[in-house]
Every structure is written in structure tokens, then in C-alpha cells.
Amino acid sequence: MSEQGGFTASARHRDIPEASVARLPVYLRALSGLADAGHVTVSSEGLATAAGVNSAKVRKDLSHLGSYGTRGVGYEVDELVHHISNALGLTQRWSVVLVGVGNLGHALAGYAGFASRGFRIAGLVDADPARVGERVAGLTVRSIDELAEVVTTGGVSIGVIATPAGAAQVVCDQLVAAGVTSILNFAPTVLQVPDGVELRKVDLAVELQILSFHEHRKSVSGAVGA
Amino acid sequence: MSEQGGFTASARHRDIPEASVARLPVYLRALSGLADAGHVTVSSEGLATAAGVNSAKVRKDLSHLGSYGTRGVGYEVDELVHHISNALGLTQRWSVVLVGVGNLGHALAGYAGFASRGFRIAGLVDADPARVGERVAGLTVRSIDELAEVVTTGGVSIGVIATPAGAAQVVCDQLVAAGVTSILNFAPTVLQVPDGVELRKVDLAVELQILSFHEHRKSVSGAVGA
DNA sequence: GCTTGTGAAACCGTTCACAGCG
DNA sequence: CGCTGTGAACGGTTTCACAAGC
Incomplete structure (x- = not known):
């Protein structure tokens, strides 16, 4: 396939900036809503409003996927869904293992958007022998040893790590050793992963503390001036 | 005191960049760990490792709070915890209302870090009459009307919004109308809020789709070269 | 000598503004 | 004429590298 041949379309993926990638799922969701509401096409302005961003951002983001809009008209909703799904790799079904079936683990396992967006829960595992064998969301909880x-x-x-903080790093290491290359951490702790493993985190305490900062700032400046 | 007296310390808050603010809670957590491990002082390098960032970032971030380090030595752990807590407004106890007591709401209500970090759950509310009156995490679920x-x-x-997507915007509007100025949204939908209301979101589907992108990218480029 | 605190440089992301095109 | 796609300007963030200071 010569030096640059054979991946004209796929090659684009490499160049989408991280900030754009993070917004594509939001566009996807907004587009679902627009499609349900009967829209066949949508302008960058319309999509921007639905996604809670501004239209320049939408156009820049979409331009990284290619030129799929029509000047004077906008974007075809179905087509755009298709191209974004492609870019995000949602045309294939990814398998997920969920570690930790406590309160949060239960909630995550039961989350409908999991399956509806093309993710398959391949297994639930927990370190607590009392939980092994339990049925959760149609699956049987298996031992962490498995x-x-x-x-x-x-x-x-x-x-997906939904264990207590103390167990998270060990679980993380086990996941990496088993060949997992993307991890979503819900445990309230900082995890170390080797290069090449993608790590994202969701942390309630951090989010609340950021909101605390803004509340605090408002109450300080609000007490004085404006 | 003197010319601009009265808020020598507090005035700093206004200038902390958003990116730094988002990391301060992580430092706080890392510092707890270091304190538990018996460290009295820590260098920017040590804190950086514990927090999963680099030391230049730590120093820049901390410099926004003031000059609390000792050259040649590092930072005193306790003192730093104190200053960061101050900056984040964690010296006062913030009250939180949690809307939606489904699977996820249960998990959030039961999260220990809620209380331990100075946040008080002032109430749990739900729209489902069947859930009203139920005891969750030591609290009685009240009606959304209240x-x-x-x-x-x-x-x-x-x-904190933990309702289904369809109910989230209505709940959000009610929160804002009631005077809430910071909202953390767990519902998988884009919310609109007026200026002056801080909105943050946590979205499992979005996180998974971002990871999907990276997995996809790896599998595409991995098939060809390096 | 070792580490902080910080200007300066490099980088990335957002916004502007308009040429290009249906 | 309206809207996309995009260079160019801007602002924020990260990194560099070193002077200042314990």
C-alpha cells in the first residue's frame, strides 16, 4: 500500500486534539436528541446550543473529522452521527470488566447507557468472597482471582475500578498485567499506570471541592463589591 | 492592614487559574497519604509523584496560594494542607442536596468521603412517591416538592443531580430557582444554567467513549507501524 | 547543595472574522 | 444569501531553566 496509501480515512484519527475528543461524545448525545425531535439537518449553531458550547468550537471540532457539512445548510444529522461514531471507534463493541461490586459498582453495572452505547460488560469481579456468586445486572460476580x-x-x-481506595492500585496493576490498556477509575485515589495505558478518573470528592472553591470565591467577593 | 488592608490573604483566591484549582483537591489527597506515612515535609518533586503530575506544575500551582515553601527543604505537609483547604473554602462546611435516590443516588449518599471532607447532606429528595419516606444513609427521603x-x-x-436524563433539566431549574449556585450533574444529559451558576458534570458514557477513541487509535496505528 | 518561586518560551485550545462555496 | 471551514489572533496552561535563598 505505498507510503501514505491505504488509510486515507483512518489517518485522520491521529490528529484529533484531546479537547475535541472529549466533546465528540457530547455532540453524539445532542445529535440523538435532535434526531428524535425529527431534525434531518443541523447547523453548527444548532448543534452548539444543544451541546452547550459555541458554534466556532463545533465547526473546529468537526473539521478534524473531515468536511461533512454543506455550506449554506449545515450537517446531516445521521451522517454526522456516523462519522463521529467512526472517529470514536464506536463501530466496534468494546468489552469492559468492572472491578468492585459495592454500592457504586451495583449502580454502574445497572447503568443502561453502558450497553446502549456499544459497551459490553464481560465480567464483574470482587475481592469479597461473600459477594462472589451474587447475581448483579444479569451477571454472576466472580472472584478477583479470575x-x-x-x-x-x-x-x-x-x-472500570469501583473498589475502595486502598485496593485500587493493586487492582489497577492486575488489570494492566492482564492486558487492559484503558482504565476508568472511580476510587478516590491517584493511580500510577505505565506509558501506553490510558487512565481517566471520576472523583466525587474532587468535584465537590472544586465547587466549594467557587462558592467560597463568590461569598468572599460578594461580601465586598458587586 | 494599610492601603489595601482587610483581605491581604483572601484576595489571592480570585487569581487562581481554573486548571490549578482542579488539581488542588488532588494535592490535598496526596498530602493526606504523605501525612499518614509520617512525612513532615515534602518537596515539590515528592508531592508531584504522589499526585501524578510533574514538579513544575506543583510549584506553579502552589505559588498561586502564596510562598509557603522553604528553599532547600520543601513544604511542611500540615501547613500546606491548611493553606490548600483555605483556598478551596473547605474551612466551612457546605450543605448539599442530593436529588434522585435511585441506584446511583444510593451509592452517592453512602459515599463516606462526602462527610469526611466537610460536606453535609442536608437532604435527599426524589420524585417517585414510592421512594419518599425511605431511609437512606441515615436520612429520610423527601418529596421533590419540598x-x-x-x-x-x-x-x-x-x-447533586442523580436523576434519569429526562428529569435533570427540570430539577436543575428548580435547584437554581431555590437559590443553589453550584450543581454537580450525574445525569447523562447536557444542562443549561444561567450565568453565575457553576455547573460540573460526571458522565460514564462520555468517559467510556473517550477511552474507546484511544483504544481505537491504538488498534489502528498498532496494526501498521510502531 | 538542594529546592523553591518565577520570568520567559513553547504549547495547546478557543475565539475571531472572513473567504469560499453550496 | 447563509453557513461551513479555516487561517490568524488571542488567552490560558505547561514546561523550561535559573536566580534567589535557606
Whole structure:
């Protein structure tokens, strides 16, 4: 396939800036809403409003996927959904293992958007022997000792950690050792991963503390002036 | 005191860049760990490692709070915790109302870090009459109709939305109308808020789709070269 | 000598504004 | 004429590199 041949379309993926990538899922959701409301096409302005951003951002973001708009008209909703899904790799079904089936783990396992967006829960595992065997969201909880097996036989590439903080790093290491290359961490702790493993985190306490900062700032400046 | 006296310390708050603010809670957590491990002082390098960032970032971030380090030595752990807590407004106890007591709401209500970090759940409310009256995490679930009262009498400034997507915007509007000025949204939908209301969101589907992008990218480029 | 605190440089992301095109 | 796609300007963030100071 010569030096640059054979991946005209795929090659684009490499150049989408991280900030744009983070917004594409939001556009996807906004587009679902627009499609349900019967819209066939949408302008950057319309999509921007639905997604809670501004239209320049939408156009810049979409330009990274290619030129799929029509000047004077806008974007075709269905087509755009297709191109964004492509860019995000949502045309294939990714398998996920969820570690930690406590309160939060239960909630995550039961989350409908999991399956509806093309993610398959390949397994639920927990370190607590009392929980092993329990049925959650149609699956049987397995022992943490079987983690590697679940990952291998389930073709798992994404791990979700919903354990207590103290167990998270060990679990993380086990996931990486088993071959998982993307991890979503809900445990309130900082995790270390080797290069090449994508790590994202969701942290209630951090979010609340950021909001606290803004409340505090308002109350300080509000007490004086404007 | 003197020319601009009265808020020598507090005035700093206004100038902390958003990116720094988002990292301060992470430093706080890392510092707890270091304190538990018996460290009295820590260098920017040590804190950086514990927090998963680099040391230049730590120094820049901390410099926004003031000059609390000792050259040649580092920062005193306790003192730093104190200054960061101050900057984040964690010296006062913020009251939170949690709307939506489904699977996720249960998990959030039960989250220990809620209380331990100085946040008080002033009330749990739900729209489902079947859930009203239920005891969750030591609190009685109240009707959504009582939201405004909970906010007012509880001195609530932060609202957490854990409802289904369809209900989130209505709940959000009610929170804002009741006087809440910071909102943390767990519902998988884009919310609109007026200026002056701080909105943050946590979205499992978005996080998974971002990870999907990176997995996809790896599998595409991995198939060809390096 | 070792580490902070910080200007300066490099980088990235956002916004502007308009040429290009349906 | 309206809206996309995009260079160019701008602002914020990260990184560099070193002078200042314990």
C-alpha cells in the first residue's frame, strides 16, 4: 500500500486534539436528541446550543473529522452521527470488566447507557468472597482471582475500578498485567499506570471541592463589591 | 492592614487559574497519604509523584496560594494542607442536596468521603412517591416538592443531580430557582444554567467513549507501524 | 547543595472574522 | 444569501531553566 496509501480515512484519527475528543461524545448525545425531535439537518449553531458550547468550537471540532457539512445548510444529522461514531471507534463493541461490586459498582453495572452505547460488560469481579456468586445486572460476580481469565477470554480492553481506595492500585496493576490498556477509575485515589495505558478518573470528592472553591470565591467577593 | 488592608490573604483566591484549582483537591489527597506515612515535609518533586503530575506544575500551582515553601527543604505537609483547604473554602462546611435516590443516588449518599471532607447532606429528595419516606444513609427521603424548603432551611448551596436524563433539566431549574449556585450533574444529559451558576458534570458514557477513541487509535496505528 | 518561586518560551485550545462555496 | 471551514489572533496552561535563598 505505498507510503501514505491505504488509510486515507483512518489517518485522520491521529490528529484529533484531546479537547475535541472529549466533546465528540457530547455532540453524539445532542445529535440523538435532535434526531428524535425529527431534525434531518443541523447547523453548527444548532448543534452548539444543544451541546452547550459555541458554534466556532463545533465547526473546529468537526473539521478534524473531515468536511461533512454543506455550506449554506449545515450537517446531516445521521451522517454526522456516523462519522463521529467512526472517529470514536464506536463501530466496534468494546468489552469492559468492572472491578468492585459495592454500592457504586451495583449502580454502574445497572447503568443502561453502558450497553446502549456499544459497551459490553464481560465480567464483574470482587475481592469479597461473600459477594462472589451474587447475581448483579444479569451477571454472576466472580472472584478477583479470575480477573486475568475474564480479561483474556472476554477480550476485555477497558477496566472500570469501583473498589475502595486502598485496593485500587493493586487492582489497577492486575488489570494492566492482564492486558487492559484503558482504565476508568472511580476510587478516590491517584493511580500510577505505565506509558501506553490510558487512565481517566471520576472523583466525587474532587468535584465537590472544586465547587466549594467557587462558592467560597463568590461569598468572599460578594461580601465586598458587586 | 494599610492601603489595601482587610483581605491581604483572601484576595489571592480570585487569581487562581481554573486548571490549578482542579488539581488542588488532588494535592490535598496526596498530602493526606504523605501525612499518614509520617512525612513532615515534602518537596515539590515528592508531592508531584504522589499526585501524578510533574514538579513544575506543583510549584506553579502552589505559588498561586502564596510562598509557603522553604528553599532547600520543601513544604511542611500540615501547613500546606491548611493553606490548600483555605483556598478551596473547605474551612466551612457546605450543605448539599442530593436529588434522585435511585441506584446511583444510593451509592452517592453512602459515599463516606462526602462527610469526611466537610460536606453535609442536608437532604435527599426524589420524585417517585414510592421512594419518599425511605431511609437512606441515615436520612429520610423527601418529596421533590419540598426541594425549595430543603434548600432554604438547610442553607444548601450545592445540588447533586442523580436523576434519569429526562428529569435533570427540570430539577436543575428548580435547584437554581431555590437559590443553589453550584450543581454537580450525574445525569447523562447536557444542562443549561444561567450565568453565575457553576455547573460540573460526571458522565460514564462520555468517559467510556473517550477511552474507546484511544483504544481505537491504538488498534489502528498498532496494526501498521510502531 | 538542594529546592523553591518565577520570568520567559513553547504549547495547546478557543475565539475571531472572513473567504469560499453550496 | 447563509453557513461551513479555516487561517490568524488571542488567552490560558505547561514546561523550561535559573536566580534567589535557606
